[in-house]
Amino acid sequence: MTDFLAALREHIPALLVIVPLLAAVIIPFSPAPLRRRGAAVSLLANAAALALASALAWEVFRLGRVSYRFGGWAPPWGIEYAVDPLAAVMLLLVAFVAFAASVYSGAAASGEITAEKLPYYQSASLLFVSGLSGMVITGDIFNLYVFIEIASLAGYALVASGRRRDALVAGFNYLILGTIAATFILLGIGYLYMASGTLNIADLRERLPHIYHTKTVLTAFAFLIVGFSIKTALFPLHIWLPDAYTYAPSPVSALMAATGTKVGIYAMIRVIFTVFKPEFNASVVPMKAILIVLSSAAIIYGAAMAIAQKDIKRMLAYSSVSQIGYIILGAAVASQHSLTGSLLHMINHALMKACLFMCAGLMLMSTGAEKVADLRGAGRRMPLTMAAFTAAALSMTGIPPTLGFVSKWHIGLGAVEAGYWAVVPVILGGSLLTGIYFWRVIEPAYFGAPPQSGHKNAEGGAPRWALAPALALAALGTLLGLAAHTPAVGAARAAAELLGR
C-alpha cells in the first residue's frame, strides 16, 4: 500500500493530465448505462484532478519546484513537466473552477444542451480541462503547443454545443481564428527550434540570449505574440470572444471564461518572461509599449461595449475583454507590483467570472431572464443568485476590500513605479465604467419593481446543485479579498521569480 502511495505521489504531475483525458475517452465509448451517468463520471474525474492538484500544490509549497520526467527520459531530450509555485496555483485554480463547473453543469447542462449531445459535451469539457492542465504543467514548448490544440479543439466543440444556431456560427468563427492562432504559435515554436535546436523551456532560456538579435528569433517572437494575442482575446483580436461566450451554454461560458483565457495569458507570460528573459522585452523588442497601448484600449473598449449590451451574457463577455486588458496591462508594464497585480487579477477574474456566468445561467433557468431589462425586482425573486452576482460584481469593479481592489491597486502602483503615469486614469476610469455596467444590472434588480406576475421567490425554478457552486465561488472570492494578504504575498514572490529577481 505504501509502495503504491509512493508511486502515486511520484506520478501526480502526469496523472493530473491523464485522469481527465481518460475519463474523456471513457464517457462516449462506454455502454449506455454508464454513458447516461456521464455527469457523475465527469464529476468524479474532476474531483480526482482537484485532489491531485491540491496534493501537488502542497508538495510544491513544502519542498519547492517539482520536476517530472515523462517516461524517464531526461531533459532536454525527454519531455519535462515542471511545477513551480505559480504553476501549482494555476493548476489548483483550473482544477477548482473545473470542479465547480462540473457540479454546476451536472445540474444545469440538461437545460441548455440536448440529451444526445450530453456525453460528448462532458467528454469535450474533460478534454478541455486536461489540455489546460497540460499547458500549465509542461516544461516543453512543443508539448505546450500540443496541449493548446487539445484545449482549443475541445473549446470549439463546447461553444458549438449550444442549442441555438448562432452557437454553430460562433463556434465556427472561433475555430477559424483559434486555428490561425495555434498555427502561428506552432510556426513561432518551429523558428525557435530552428534557431536553437532545443524545445525544453529551461534549455531555451539558456541558449536564446546569444541569438536574440537574429531574424529567426525575432520572427518567432512576433508569431508567438500574435498567436497568443488571439488566444487570449486581446483587443483588437478579441472578435471571436463575445459571440462564443454569449451563445455557448452557460456551464461552458463559465468554464471557458474562467480558465481558457486565463491559461492562455499564463502561457503568454511564460513565453515572455521564462522562455525569453525579461531583458529581451525590455531592450531588444518594443513589446512593452505596444502591449500597454493595446491593453489600455481593451480596458476602455471592453467596458464601453459592456455598457452597451442588452444581453446579460454578452455584457459579461465584453467585461472579459476589459478585464483581460487589466491582466495583460499588468504583465506588459512588467514591474514587480504590476506583475503581482496581474497574477492576482487572473485569480480574481477566474473565480468571479465563473460565478457571474453561472448566475446568468441561473437567472435564465429560474425566471427566463436573458436581457438586463428582464431583471427588474430580481433581488426579491432570486435573492441568493443576486447576492452571488453582486459579490462578484463588487470584486470585478474593485471596491475595497475585495480581491479586485488589491489587484487593481497593485497594477496601478506598478504603473506609477515604472513611470507610466498615463495608465493610471485608464485603470481607475475602467473601474468606474465597470461599476456602471454592473450597476445597470444591480440597480433594477434591487430597487426596481418586479413585473406583475413576479412577486414570488422564483429561485426554486433552478436546480439547487446549480446554485451551490455559484455561491461557493462568490464566498471564496470574498474570503480571498478579506484575507488578500496571503495570495498577494504569494503573487509577489511569483512575480519576483518571473522577473528574475
Add this chain to the structure above:
Amino acid sequence: MTELLHPALLLVAAAAAVPLLPSRAGRALSVAAPLAALAVCLSAPHGSWAGMDFFGLRLSPWRADALSSIFGAVFSLMGVLGAVYSLHEKRSFQRSVGLVYLGGALGITLAGDLLTLFVFWELSALAAAALVFAGGRPGSGAAGMRYLMVHMFGGVLLLSGILLRAAGTGSLEFTSMTAELSSPASWLILGGFLLNAAVPPLGAWLPDAYPRASVTGAVLMTAYTTKSAVYALIRGFPGAEILVWLGALMAVYGVVYAVLENDARRLLAYHIISQVGYMVCGVGIGTQLALNGAAAHASAHIIYKALLFMGAGAVLHTTGKTRLSDMGGLWRGMPVTMGLYMIGAMSISAFPLFSGFVSKSMVVSAAGESLLSGPYLLLTLASAGTFLHTGLKLPYYMFFWRDSGTRGHEPPRNMLAAMGLAALACVLIGLFPGALYARLPFPCSYEPYTAAHVVSAVGMLSFTALGFFMFLRHLDPVPSMSLDTDWPYRSGASAFMRFLHGPLGRFADLLRGAVLEKLPAGLSMASENPRAFLRITALEARLYFSTPENEAVLQERLDAALEAYPGEVYRYRPVGSTVMWIILFLLGYLALYYLAG
C-alpha cells in the same frame, strides 16, 4: 485577539447579524452594537494596533489618539440615537445599513493609513447610497444614483492621490500633508476630502440626496459623511490657507440657500453646508484653538443637527408633509416635538447655555485672534442667518403661523426618546462645556462664558429676532421668503439659485442621462451595425455643413439610411476582415522587431 474589537468590525458583524435575528433581538442589537463601539472608543488606550504589512507599506487600521477618540465617541453616540429613533421601523434593511454606515465612519476615524481610510471611505459611501435608495420618496432612486456616482468619482480622486503618494513617498501613513500641498498627490487627496465635506461647488450632492433619503436614514447621513471628511481634513490638512476662505464662503453660501428654501429637510440640508463651513474654516486657520474649535463644533453639530432632522422627520412621519407652505399650526398636535426641536434650534443658533454656543464661538474667536477680519465677518454674518432660518423661520412656519388644518400627533415614543436624549446632550454640553473641552485634541483653556461673548451673542440674536418679527406681516400669507434682512445677499443669491436650479440642475440631469441612458443607447446602436452607424453619422455631419443645393439630396439619403437601420447585421462578417487584421498585426510586429532588433 483585541484586533477583533475594532469598532468597525464589530459593527459590520452586527449589521450582518441584524437581518438574521428575530425582530426584537435585531432591534436590541442595533442599539447595543453602537453602545459597545462607544465603550471601545472611550476606553481604548491611545496607540496603534493591528498593524500589518502591505508589500512594504505599513497599514495601521486602528490608531487611537485624542482626535480620533472624540470623533469616534460622538459618531457612536449618534449611532445609538439613530438606532433608537428608527426602532419603530419594520424593515431590518435600514437598521443593518445604518450599522454598516457607522462602521465605515468609525473605520475612517481610526484609520492610521490612507489605504484603510479609503476602504472605509468607500464602505460608508455605499451604505449612504443604500439609505438614499431606501428613501421611497419621489426621486429617491435617481438621487441615490447621482449620490453614488459623485462619491465614486470622489473615490477615484482620492485613490489616485493615494497611489501617487504611495509611489512617491513609499509611505501610506495618514499624517498632515499641508507641507506638501504643492504636489499633485496632495491636491487629489484634498479634492476627495473636500467633495465629501460638500464644499461648493463640489457639494451639490448634499441637498440633492438628504431630503430624499428615508426619515431615519437622513438622521444618520447628516452625521457621518461630512463630519468624517472634516475629521480627515483636521488630520490631513491643518493650516492649509485655502480652507479658511473656502470655509467662510461655504458658511454664508449654505445660509443663503437655507433662507430661500421651502422644503423643511432641504433647508436643514443646506444648513449642514453652512455649519461644515465653520469647521473647514477652523481647519484652515490651523491654530490649536481653531482645530479644537473645529473638533468641538463637529461634535456639537452632529447632535443638534440630528435633533433638528429628527424633528423635521417626525413631522414628515406623522403628517406626510415636508414643504413649509403646506404646514402651520402644528404645535397644537405635537407640542413635545416642537419643544425638543426648539432646543436643537437654539443650539444651532448658538444661544448661550446651549451646545452650539460653546463650540461655534471657538472657531469665530480663533478667526478673530488670527486677525482674519474677512472670514470673521463672514462667519458672524452666517451666525445671524442661521438663527433667522433654523431658529425663527422654520419653527414659525411649521408649528405656528396660520392653522393649516393639518393637526398631526406626536410621533412614536422611540422617536421622542431619541429626540429627548439628543436634546439632553445639547443642554448638558452647553451647561458643562468642560467635559467636551477635556476630550479635545489639544489642551484647551477656552472660556466661552465671558461677558463680552455672551453680550454680543445675545445682542445679535435679539436684533435678528426683532427684524424677523418686524417684517413678519409682510410675509403673510405666502411664505415668499423675501425677508428684508437678507437684502445684502438676496439678489446675488437668487441669481445663484437660478443657476443651481437651471443650468446646474440641467447639467446634472444631462450627465445622468448621458451616462446611464444616452451612452448605452448610442453604444448599443453603434454595435448593432457599426458600418451603417458610421454612415449615418457621416451623413448627419455633412447635412450640418451642407449648402442649400445639396441639402435636400442629403436629407433624403439620411432618411433612407435611418429607415433601413439596422438592416443587415454584420455580426458574422468580421472573421474575414479579422484574418486580414491578424496578418497586418503580424507584419507590423515583424517590421517593428526587425527595426529594433
